[in-house]
Amino acid sequence: xxxxxxxxxxxxLAIISLTACSLTPPLSPTPPLAAATTTDTLKSRLTxxxxxxxxxxxxxxxxxxxDRLRAVLVTPYGQRLTTLVRDADGARFEAGDxxxxxxxxxxxAWLASRLEWSLWPLDALRDAxxxxxxxxxxxxxxRDILYRGKLAARITPVPDRDHARTLTLDDRxxxxxxTIDPMRARDDGEEPMEKN
Numbered sequence: 001x002x003x004x005x006x007x008x009x010x011x012x013l014a015i016i017s018l019t020a021c022s023l024t025p026p027l028s029p030t031p032p033l034a035a036a037t038t039t040d041t042l043k044s045r046l047t048x049x050x051x052x053x054x055x056x057x058x059x060x061x062x063x064x065x066x067d068r069l070r071a072v073l074v075t076p077y078g079q080r081l082t083t084l085v086r087d088a089d090g091a092r093f094e095a096g097d098x099x100x101x102x103x104x105x106x107x108x109a110w111l112a113s114r115l116e117w118s119l120w121p122l123d124a125l126r127d128a129x130x131x132x133x134x135x136x137x138x139x140x141x142x143r144d145i146l147y148r149g150k151l152a153a154r155i156t157p158v159p160d161r162d163h164a165r166t167l168t169l170d171d172r173x174x175x176x177x178x179t180i181d182p183m184r185a186r187d188d189g190e191e192p193m194e195k196n
Contacts, residue, residue, distance in 0.1 A: 027109050028134045034066045035124030045181040086112040114178055117145055118159050118167050
């Protein structure tokens, strides 16, 4: 009786798990953190614009060292909403201190990969994508991220850490547009970055 129960339900469970996997956008391989390590804390205004909803703007203080990417996300009013961490354990959001704020409507791995696509050098992304179904290509005007030969995202203009400028990432997979607008560092040199 028990064997026939499992024999009937096993195909159903397999179909359900395959369906659930197909609803989650695939993630690109992560490039090594050392490829983008910087002693600077990057301060940017991030504007998330879903294709079918209202935009949301946050301020990000991004630090990249050989062990992790850490992005403290604060509201325009200065309250820490959450911290994005990407390290050897993967990507995750850590709690913030802004009660009443709704959680970000995006998964941490999505945001980490989009920051990587925009901040990492072309060669580091090519090396990370090598042998996978992902590709990256820069033209004179934009950077394309391809998944299985189809355009997954376009970043305009081509990212250049030496000449900070506003980037627009049109994410065809996630139905989002992310604008990364570099901001001048605060004159007092203080940023809300934990010293962990």
